[in-house]
Amino acid sequence: MPDWADYLDANRPRFLEDLSALLRIPSISALPAHATDVQRAGQWVADHLRAIGLADAQVLATGGHPVVYASWTGAPGKPTVLVYGHFDVQPVDPLELWDTPPFEPTVRDGRLYARGASDNKGNFLAAVAAVEALLQTSGRLPINVKFFLEGQEEIGSPQLYDFIPAHRDLLACDFVLNADSGQWSETEPALAMGTRGICMVEFTVHGPKADLHSGGFGGAVQNPLHALAEIIAGLHRPDGSIAVAGFYDDVAVLTSEGRAAIAAVPDDEEEFKQQAGVDHLFGEAGYTTLERLWVRPTLEVNGMWGGFQGQGSKTVLPAEAHAKITCRLVPDQDPKRVQAAVVAHLKGHVPPGVSLDIDARAGNTRPYTVAADHPGNRAAADVLREMYGREPYQTRTGGSVPILSLFQEHLEVESIGFGFALHDEQIHAPNEFFRIASFERGQDGWCRLLERLGH
Numbered sequence: 001m002p003d004w005a006d007y008l009d010a011n012r013p014r015f016l017e018d019l020s021a022l023l024r025i026p027s028i029s030a031l032p033a034h035a036t037d038v039q040r041a042g043q044w045v046a047d048h049l050r051a052i053g054l055a056d057a058q059v060l061a062t063g064g065h066p067v068v069y070a071s072w073t074g075a076p077g078k079p080t081v082l083v084y085g086h087f088d089v090q091p092v093d094p095l096e097l098w099d100t101p102p103f104e105p106t107v108r109d110g111r112l113y114a115r116g117a118s119d120n121k122g123n124f125l126a127a128v129a130a131v132e133a134l135l136q137t138s139g140r141l142p143i144n145v146k147f148f149l150e151g152q153e154e155i156g157s158p159q160l161y162d163f164i165p166a167h168r169d170l171l172a173c174d175f176v177l178n179a180d181s182g183q184w185s186e187t188e189p190a191l192a193m194g195t196r197g198i199c200m201v202e203f204t205v206h207g208p209k210a211d212l213h214s215g216g217f218g219g220a221v222q223n224p225l226h227a228l229a230e231i232i233a234g235l236h237r238p239d240g241s242i243a244v245a246g247f248y249d250d251v252a253v254l255t256s257e258g259r260a261a262i263a264a265v266p267d268d269e270e271e272f273k274q275q276a277g278v279d280h281l282f283g284e285a286g287y288t289t290l291e292r293l294w295v296r297p298t299l300e301v302n303g304m305w306g307g308f309q310g311q312g313s314k315t316v317l318p319a320e321a322h323a324k325i326t327c328r329l330v331p332d333q334d335p336k337r338v339q340a341a342v343v344a345h346l347k348g349h350v351p352p353g354v355s356l357d358i359d360a361r362a363g364n365t366r367p368y369t370v371a372a373d374h375p376g377n378r379a380a381a382d383v384l385r386e387m388y389g390r391e392p393y394q395t396r397t398g399g400s401v402p403i404l405s406l407f408q409e410h411l412e413v414e415s416i417g418f419g420f421a422l423h424d425e426q427i428h429a430p431n432e433f434f435r436i437a438s439f440e441r442g443q444d445g446w447c448r449l450l451e452r453l454g455h
Helices: 003-023 032-051 117-138 160-166 224-233 256-263 269-276 289-294 335-348 375-388 402-411 436-454
Strands: 058-060 067-072 080-086 106-108 111-113 144-150 175-178 190-195 197-206 298-306 320-329 355-365 393-397 415-417 433-435
Touching: 003 032, 003 111, 003 117, 003 436, 032 058, 032 067, 032 144, 080 117, 080 402, 111 117, 111 436, 117 144, 117 433, 117 436, 160 402, 175 375, 175 402, 190 375, 190 415, 197 224, 197 335, 224 298, 224 320, 256 289, 256 393, 289 393, 320 335, 335 355, 355 402, 375 415, 375 436, 402 415, 433 436
Parallel strands: 080 144, 080 175, 175 415, 190 393
Antiparallel strands: 058 067, 067 144, 106 111, 111 433, 197 320, 197 355, 298 320
16 A cells, blocks of 8 residues: 555544534635635635645635635646635525534534535545645655635636636646546546536516506506516427527537447436436437436526515515526537527517516636546546546536636636535535545545656
């Protein structure tokens, strides 16, 4: 066994204590009341990186939630990688569905339960533990390593659109290793070849100047909620395709090779339905479930509201109705063009008797893809093959990670997914957890990967 493996084994309990300490900080970036907690989490991470030997570790201001930077660059002539992760977390509600308090880390059946355990504190701290082990046993790292850990990923990294281009020299690297990633299962490895992009639109349907008595005005005045339902229904065709003109214009054609790579990934629709809690799947015709999730765009209504929503009855015809829409985008879609097409569709489908206010929300993210034969992917595949004894699947992610396209655009580098989260770990939901075995496997994997990249 290499020296770092002995060091990891001897320090597993402390690494778990370190993770638990960070998990106790309620660093919820979406809630202004927790802004100081996000700052506190960033300071904890910077202090920890400094303690393991990265003397330049620092918290950097962004104009919003902070980022943490640290580096070890004592390997001249060797590659430089930027390790990415995030220390902010999602809100915890509904709180009553948690079996134990979300910020009191609890171990049950080999799992550590807490908000942020899997997404993403446990995953990036596995990389930190690996760097500590290598430094403590060898006095150096096999390659040059920089850490870039942010406190605003869960709200779309809004300040990083300016921060990244302003700090190109500081963040310069050969490629990124993204710890905000995962494996296919406990026994099956995976490499993520891309993520979908996103754009957002919110709109309000305006009707009468105030809520009206539904008996006195109903049937004679357009109801904004009825109009909203008509508008929403018109966004899709009965076959599941999107009815917005121009929506599909730039969608990259799925090649036979790409389709074969996706087909090689296990696709258990019964398990998927069970996970979703539904008895029937629905989507764009002509594509498998994984193709719909990974390489086809979507338009989803995320929220609709208006009128009386309390208990009992209040017979009103509401003055306003509201909706939020997000579109998940695929190569080669431009978020601004898609957003403009959705806005044009909404403006062109306003029922009589109402008007629209449309907010084309900021925070658009381009879709991201990386080639399977990128040197970082080849090295990661070698390590995963050693660890799992089988070839990693080539997967994609249906969600969006804004920072990846920013790294690609402004640093001109690709990002390689190397994390150990699993899809069943309740991220963004009550009772989020991280398997302790995955936390430990991640530490081993990061040591192996850094060593391989140094050869």
